[in-house]
Amino acid sequence: MAEPSIVVDKHSEHIAKQCPQCKFGIxxxxxxxxxxxxxxxxxxxxxxxxxxxGKLGCRGIASERPSDVQSTLARARAGGAGAGxxxxxxxxxxxxxxxxxxxxxxxxxxxxxxxxxxxx
Ligand SMILES: [Zn+2]
Ligand SMILES: [Zn+2]
Numbered sequence: 001m002a003e004p005s006i007v008v009d010k011h012s013e014h015i016a017k018q019c020p021q022c023k024f025g026i027x028x029x030x031x032x033x034x035x036x037x038x039x040x041x042x043x044x045x046x047x048x049x050x051x052x053x054g055k056l057g058c059r060g061i062a063s064e065r066p067s068d069v070q071s072t073l074a075r076a077r078a079g080g081a082g083a084g085x086x087x088x089x090x091x092x093x094x095x096x097x098x099x100x101x102x103x104x105x106x107x108x109x110x111x112x113x114x115x116x117x118x119x120x
Contacts, residue, residue: 035055
């Protein structure tokens with residue numbers, strides 16, 4: 001029976017904790033596995049790549065790597081990357097729409113000004 005994988009959301013108690021294997025922080029959108037012995041959160045791939053707990057002195061051992069570890073991680077990565085791209089795109093789109101609005105206002109003002117001169 002494999003250790004349960006947890007997808008970290010921003011309200012997770014594990015966020016900002018350090019993975020004992022790679023020493024990087026646990027971040028939102030990542031898939032983690034808790035050591036059954038010391039409950040330290042590990043990145044799912046770190047957990048299965050190292051075959052167990054990275055905490056010094058802990059004898060937590062990973063069970064057999066589930067076949068969907070890669071796909072779970074890929075899904076989390078795709079979700080994370082997708083979310084990042086969406087945010088960036090939204091920002092760009094917002095800037096573009098502001099630019100478009102400014103251009104439209106200037107164009108309308110210029111046309112009104114030209115019409116006003118033409119009518120006179
Ligand atoms: Zn790690
Ligand atoms: Zn452990």
